[in-house]
Amino acid sequence: xxxxxxxxxxxxxxxxxxxxxxxxxxxxxxxxxxxxxxxxxxxxxxxxxxxxxxxxxxxxxxxxxxxxxxxxxxxxxxxxxxxxxxxxxxxxxxxxxxxxxxxxxxxxxxxxxxxxxxxxxxxxxxxxxxxxxxxxxxxxxxxxxxxxxxxxxxxxxxxxxxxxxxxxxxxxxxxxxxxxxxxxxxxxxxxxxxxxxxxxxxxxxxxxxxxxxxxxxxxxxxxxxxxxxxxxxxxxxxxxxxxxxxxxxxxxxxxxxxxxxxxxxxxxxxxxxxxxxxxxxxxxxxxxxxxxxxxxxxxxxxxxxxxxxxxxxxxxxxxxxxxxxxxxxxxxxxxxxxxxxxxxxxxxxxxxxxxxxxxxxxxxxxxxxxxxxxxxxxxxxxxxxxxxxxxxxxxxxxxxxxxxxxxxxxxxxxxxxxxxxxxxxxxxxxxxxxxxxxxxxxxxxxxxxxxxxxxxxxxxxxxxxxxxxxxxxxxxxxxxxxxx
Numbered sequence: 001x002x003x004x005x006x007x008x009x010x011x012x013x014x015x016x017x018x019x020x021x022x023x024x025x026x027x028x029x030x031x032x033x034x035x036x037x038x039x040x041x042x043x044x045x046x047x048x049x050x051x052x053x054x055x056x057x058x059x060x061x062x063x064x065x066x067x068x069x070x071x072x073x074x075x076x077x078x079x080x081x082x083x084x085x086x087x088x089x090x091x092x093x094x095x096x097x098x099x100x101x102x103x104x105x106x107x108x109x110x111x112x113x114x115x116x117x118x119x120x121x122x123x124x125x126x127x128x129x130x131x132x133x134x135x136x137x138x139x140x141x142x143x144x145x146x147x148x149x150x151x152x153x154x155x156x157x158x159x160x161x162x163x164x165x166x167x168x169x170x171x172x173x174x175x176x177x178x179x180x181x182x183x184x185x186x187x188x189x190x191x192x193x194x195x196x197x198x199x200x201x202x203x204x205x206x207x208x209x210x211x212x213x214x215x216x217x218x219x220x221x222x223x224x225x226x227x228x229x230x231x232x233x234x235x236x237x238x239x240x241x242x243x244x245x246x247x248x249x250x251x252x253x254x255x256x257x258x259x260x261x262x263x264x265x266x267x268x269x270x271x272x273x274x275x276x277x278x279x280x281x282x283x284x285x286x287x288x289x290x291x292x293x294x295x296x297x298x299x300x301x302x303x304x305x306x307x308x309x310x311x312x313x314x315x316x317x318x319x320x321x322x323x324x325x326x327x328x329x330x331x332x333x334x335x336x337x338x339x340x341x342x343x344x345x346x347x348x349x350x351x352x353x354x355x356x357x358x359x360x361x362x363x364x365x366x367x368x369x370x371x372x373x374x375x376x377x378x379x380x381x382x383x384x385x386x387x388x389x390x391x392x393x394x395x396x397x398x399x400x401x402x403x404x405x406x407x408x409x410x411x412x413x414x415x416x417x418x419x420x421x422x423x424x425x426x427x428x429x430x431x432x433x434x435x436x437x438x439x440x441x442x443x444x445x446x447x448x449x450x451x452x453x454x455x456x457x458x459x460x461x462x463x464x465x466x467x468x469x470x471x472x473x474x475x476x477x478x479x480x481x482x483x484x
Contacts, residue, residue: 029259032177033461035250039173042251046169049162056158060151066144069136069312075319078127084325087119123323130319134312141307146300153293160290163283167452174448176246178441181258183239185437190232193430196405197225200422203413212415220419224426262440263467264388265447271381277454278377279370288366295358302352309339373453380449387443394436401429 030038040046137144204221207213247256268274279285314334320326405425411417451457 029257031259032174032464035177035246035256035258036170036173036457038250038252039169040166043169043249045165046162049158049165053155053158053162056151056155060148060155063148063151066147069134071132071134073130073132073318075130076128080123080125080127083125084122085119086122121324123325124321127323128319128321129317129326131315131317134314136312137309138312139308139310141304141309142300143304146297146304149297150294150301153290153297156293157287157290160283160286163455164287167283167455167457170452170457171449173249174445176242176249177258178262178444180239180242180246180256181260181262182437182441183235183242184258185262186434187232187235187239189430189433189437190228190235193426194225194228194232196426197221197228197423200409200412200419200426201225204419207413207415213419217419220423224419224423228426260464262437262444263464264391264440264443265463265466266468267388268381268384268447268450271378274381274450274454275374275377277456278373281455282373282453283455285366285369285373288362288369292359292362292366295355295362298355298358299352302348302355305341305344305346305348308341311337311339313337377450377453380446380453384443384446384450387439387446390439391436391443394432394439398429398432398436401425401432405429 201218201221201224204213204218208215208218243255243257246258247254250256312334313336314332316332317329320329405422405428408417408422408425412419412422447463448457448460451459
């Protein structure tokens with residue numbers, strides 16, 4: 001057995017090393033900003049949108065080559081039905097336009113007549129040639145520029161879609177992260193209720209034994225405690241579910257624990273600040289602007305079909321046969337060409353009209369989006385302010401509930417109050433705490449939605465720094481509530 005111990009040590013060491021090089025696991029409590037950083041690194045939706053951005057950036061870069069000449073290496077093989085030849089008679093006939101040269105003509109005439117039986121091959125039946133060819137468009141009616149502008153618009157649209165996805169994931173994280181904190185507050189409140197009712201039940205047992213209260217009072221204390229245990233268990237299960245959701249959205253293998261508490265701010269910047277910032281930076285509007293750019297470039301591209309296309313071209317022979325025609329042909333040539341569209345079957349005029357309609361559609365959508373965004377920001381802003389007012393307004397109710405519970409407990413021990421009144425006081429205090437925590441949660445959800453809409457997610461830390469601390473510490477209050 002001793003000989004196997006080193007093997008187990010090696011296995012343990014290997015397991016530790018594998019754990020070290022695996023994906024990072026965060027066992028320490030995380031701030032909201034840290035959780036947001038982790039989500040950006042691990043979220044598959046964001047990674048997919050980033051890949052989409054890179055795709056359209058490459059496509060945009062590819063349009064720069066439209067300004068360059070097209071150079072190709074070509075080879076041709078041609079088979080004729082027969083060799084191309086010319087005989088002396090044909091050559092003589094081709095010279096019929098030669099003027100009478102007098103005495104010289106008399107000398108040439110017998111020579112030309114003697115060529116009648118001579119045959120010369122201009123090119124053979126099988127022809128093979130190879131050359132480098134180049135075409136360089138120098139004017140296309142703006143179609144190249146339109147294609148480049150459209151590609152730029154698609155790239156900008158992809159970038160804005162990535163920002164939209166980030167905003168959506170930021171809002172999701174806000175709900176998951178602060179849901180865990182809210183669930184923790186509810187658990188502490190339920191634990192405090194259970195502790196208080198346990199103490200109350202114990203007092204009820206003593207008072208029943210002393211004959212100071214009826215048995216039904218003690219049974220009421222037992223039933224209330226049992227119900228409090230059920231509520232506490234339910235709250236703990238809700239906390240586990242919230243933690244599982246947060247852990248999954250962050251892509252972690254161990255349960256994630258938030259390090260922050262729910263909070264509010266005394267006030268927010270003016271509503272117009274959020275509205276103006278949203279209308280200026282919201283990526284959804286940038287998407288519509290990118291689509292408008294694409295539609296406008298489509299108009300230019302379709303109008304470009306009405307203009308002639310001018311291009312330079314050239315050809316350089318690399319290989320040719322030994323025929324007379326090949327020897328007479330120059331090795332290279334250059335020129336300029338023009339294509340003028342006379343009859344086009346693509347429906348240019350209707351496509352131009354359709355492109356104009358697309359631009360109008362995007363402009364109307366943009367105007368409607370601005371109206372909808374303004375309403376959304378105003379609604380979210382008012383909800384955040386309402387949550388602040390609710391938290392502040394419940395402070396007096398919280399003080400009253402704490403004082404009422406203390407008095408009811410004392411009165412019960414003195415026989416001046418019944419068990420139901422103590423239970424009601426416990427539950428009322430718990431309801432005020434839960435309502436106040438829920439209001440803080442609503443505020444943080446609305447605040448982070450405003451930050452997402454205004455593309456100011458990085459400003460969260462400044463709101464956290466200037467936050468208003470809770471009027472009572474949940475843990476300390478839990479202890480004080482459990483005391484009679």
